[in-house]
Amino acid sequence: MPTLLLPTATLLQAATTVTSALPTCTTAIPDKNGHVPPDACNANYGFYPSWEDNLAFALAFGITTVLHLAQAVVFKKPFCWVVVMSALWECACFALRTLGAKDQQQSMYVTISTLLFLLAPLWLNAFIYMVLARLVHLLHPRQRALGIPAPRLAKGFVLADVVSFAVQAAGGAMMANQDGGADKVRLGQHVYMAGVGVQLAFVLVFVVVAVAFHRDLMRLRRSGKVEGPGGGRMNRWVRPLIWVVYVVLGLIVIRIIFRLVEFSQGVASTNPILQHEGFQLYLDALPMLLALVLLNFVHPGVVLKGPESSLPSSGFRWGRSAAFEPLATAGASSVELVDRRRF
Structure with a gap:
């Protein structure tokens, strides 16, 4: 990443009685766009x-942001604000990078765009967790995958994503702050890689859950059962949406592996990956753009229809639990729903 560069050290001969050479660097004169060699102090x-x-990436992410916002409104899916945030952060990142390309001495562009670039995919990751959990709740007869109830599935994996987000944000902030010195930048590198590692581990576990759910659906299809407990029909978009979930998870893994390889080689200007912008554009930005566009073409809203397409709430409304509603005012379906939520 641009802000992760540590200038290559040179030796400054001491003019006083200092007994050892001090590592330093030289300040270069910027060109018309503010560019200086990577080993300069002001790089x-x-x-x-x-x-x-x-x-081009800013415009592309901007288009998919607008489409996701419109689709969230059309399909009446409030939870889609999560994927809108992912697309919006990517768009803002590349808008700042576009401005920074013409004003490369403006460190604020670099700092903010770096944080957005590193963290935007986590919103997409959380969205995929939420989508599959809703599919499980809508279509699976027991509303479970690998024995895990859909609400717990969503909460557990989203919580893991939040933890990964916090760790990566802390590491990214330390790397983006060049004033903290080389040691702090390197510490930020290790913290960020730990967060990415946590993200990768949970993504792989989630793939196992997704495969188990998909296998159960295929078994139901062969047996002729085409509706879930909430009346959710296995329409023609169910299979494409599940495959989109797989592809998006694969694109996320590609992006994670790239970041692990990138930072494993250090954050100095001698890192060959940091010397070529194409690595970031085509192994991070492009996979995320493809994932967002795929979700535009096969939007979860075409499958998630009806009351059971939303996960149940915690059961409390204005201080009162739905479990303690008088039975006289609740129909059999309400009692059944409360019982299902409890177990």
Whole structure:
């Protein structure tokens, strides 16, 4: 990433009686766009950022952001604000990178865009967890996958994503703050990699859950059962949506592996991955863009229809639990729903 660069050390001969050489660097004169060599003290980039490429990604992410926002409204799916945030953060990131390409000495562009770039995919990750949990609740007869109730499935994996988000945010902030010195940047690198590792571990576990759910659905299809407990029909979009979930998870894994490889080689300007912008554009930005566009083409809203397409609430309304509603005012279906939520 641009802000992760540590200038290559040179030796400054001491003019006083200091007994050891001090590592330092030189300040270079910027060109018309503010670019200086990566080993200069005032370098923010290890490469010459492409204004055209960053603008193209900003526009593409902007389009998918607008589409996701419109689809959330059309399909009446409030939880889709999560995927809108992912697309919006990516769009803002590349808008700042586009501005930074013409003003490379402005460190604020680099700092904010770096944090957005590193963290935006976590919103998408959480959205996929939420989508599959809702599919389980809508379509599975027992509303479970691998024995885990759909609400707990969503809460557990989203919580893991939040923890990963917090760790990666802390690491990213330390790496983005160049004033903290080389040691703090390296610490941030390790913290961020730990957060990415946690994310990867839970994604792989989630793939196992998704496969188990998919297998159960295929078994139901062969047996002729085409409706879930909430009347959720296995329409023609169910299978494409599940495959989109798989593909999006695969794209997330590609992005995670890239980041692990990138930071495993250090954050100095000598890291060859940090010297070429194309790695970031085509192994991070492009996979996330493809994932967002796929979810535009096969939006969860085409499958998640009806009351059971939303996960049940905690059961408390204005201080009162639904479990303690008088039986006289609740129909058999309400009692059944309360009982199902409890177990």
